[in-house]
Amino acid sequence: MRFASLGSGSKGNCLVAEADGSRLLLDCGLSPRETERRLARLGLAAGDLQGILVTHEHDDHVGHAYPFGAQHRLPVYLTPGTRRAQEAVGKSAAGVELRMIEGREPFAVGALEVRPFTVPHDAREPVQFVLGDGARRLGVLTDLGTSTAHVETMLSGCDALVLETNHDLDLLWAGDYPKWLKERISGPFGHLDNGAAARLLGALDRSRLKHVIAAHLSHQNNTMTLARAALAQALDCAEDWVGVATQEEGCGWCELN
Numbered sequence: 001m002r003f004a005s006l007g008s009g010s011k012g013n014c015l016v017a018e019a020d021g022s023r024l025l026l027d028c029g030l031s032p033r034e035t036e037r038r039l040a041r042l043g044l045a046a047g048d049l050q051g052i053l054v055t056h057e058h059d060d061h062v063g064h065a066y067p068f069g070a071q072h073r074l075p076v077y078l079t080p081g082t083r084r085a086q087e088a089v090g091k092s093a094a095g096v097e098l099r100m101i102e103g104r105e106p107f108a109v110g111a112l113e114v115r116p117f118t119v120p121h122d123a124r125e126p127v128q129f130v131l132g133d134g135a136r137r138l139g140v141l142t143d144l145g146t147s148t149a150h151v152e153t154m155l156s157g158c159d160a161l162v163l164e165t166n167h168d169l170d171l172l173w174a175g176d177y178p179k180w181l182k183e184r185i186s187g188p189f190g191h192l193d194n195g196a197a198a199r200l201l202g203a204l205d206r207s208r209l210k211h212v213i214a215a216h217l218s219h220q221n222n223t224m225t226l227a228r229a230a231l232a233q234a235l236d237c238a239e240d241w242v243g244v245a246t247q248e249e250g251c252g253w254c255e256l257n
Contacts, residue, residue, distance in 0.1 A: 001133045001256040003160065006030060006038040008215040009247030013061050013142060015162065016042065016049075019133035022110025025052045025074075026129060026140055028065035035068055042253065046072040050109050051099075054078040055143060056123035057085035070095035077101050077114075081125020103127045117154040120145045122189040130154055136256040138162070142216045145189040147200040156205035159256045162245065163201065165214040165227035166191035172221040185221075194222065194230035201234040209235075211254045213243040 006014040012029035016039070023044065028035060036046055051074050054062045062082065069076045075097040083098060101107065103118040103125070113134065116127040121143045128151075131138045139158040144151065155161060172182055172193070184190050192200070201212070212235065214227040224244045232239040245251045 001136045001138070002253050003131075003138050003162075003256075004042050004253045005162065005213065005215065005245035005250035006035065006042075007247055007250045008142065008162075008245035009217060009219065010060050011247055012063070013216065014038070014250075015140060015245075016044065017112060017131045017138055019131075020111035022112045023049050024109055024112055024114070024131070025049055025068075026131070027055055027061040027142075028052050028068050029060040029063050031064055032068045032071055035064065038250065046074070049074055050112075051075045051077055053114065053129055054082055055128055056121060056126035057082045057089075058123060058143070061143070062086065066091060066093055066096050069097070073097075075099050077109075079103060079116075079125040079127055082123070085124040101127070115154065117150060119143070119151060120148065120189050122184065130158065136160075138256065144192050145187060147192075147196065147203070152200065152203050155200075157208055158204075159208045160211035160213070160254060161201070161204075161209065162213045162215045163197055163231070164192045164216045165194050165197045165222065165230065166216050167193050167218045167221035168223070168226050169193045169195065171223075171226075172218075175221055177220070191216065194227055197227075198230040198234040201231060206235065210256060211243060212241075213245050213251055213254070215245040217244070217246070219247070 001019040003017040015026040106115040113132045115130040136159040139155040140162045228239045228242045
């Protein structure tokens with residue numbers, strides 16, 4: 001099993017996971033052309049995929065899932081709440097095969113086991129995912145206001161984690177964002193700051209971890225150095241062991257074998 005990020009940040013999120021010839025996109029916030037370009041960078045084409053998983057309705061996650069799914073005849077997996085939120089803003093699913101998922105019901109796509117889990121975030125019915133092949137598990141958590149016991153249970157014992165480190169609190173509050181936006185970002189349904197991400201990581205069973213990737217970093221309110229340092233402290237490891245998924249480059253293939 002392996003995974004790679006095509007890009008992570010407020011301008012678009014997309015990750016690909018693979019097990020025994022089965023491949024899924026997790027979110028599709030990049031344009032179809034850019035998604036194809038970045039897949040090619042990883043040695044893949046759209047025809048190598050079996051579907052698109054969607055976490056929630058914010059454009060940086062679902063913005064291009066419908067057109068990409070329609071263009072390449074890929075089913076799009078999403079919660080009923082996410083579908084309704086898309087309908088409410090006039091997003092057409094014409095030509096797209098939508099498959100409804102529930103926040104606590106696992107399912108399989110080929111060799112990939114998919115376990116959605118519910119999270120507190122300012123969306124209609126948001127989920128995040130644990131993906132596995134029966135022996136190894138990848139936990140992905142990119143949009144979360146605050147951790148919960150359920151989140152920590154789902155992510156404990158994973159072999160790899162892609163974990164939101166959206167902002168540094170001091171940088172956020174010293175920055176130029178309006179007060180309401182700062183409150184939303186740092187609130188219980190917003191995004192994890194570096195310290196909160198480190199505390200979440202510290203609460204997990206980390207005994208199997210082979211990769212930890214910091215994700216969804218804010219260009220204005222965080223740095224790779226700060227994000228890495230926070231997670232490395234929780235892991236008691238060297239800072240350069242912690243990977244970072246960037247907006248422009250994502251991160252390359254990470255093997256779980």
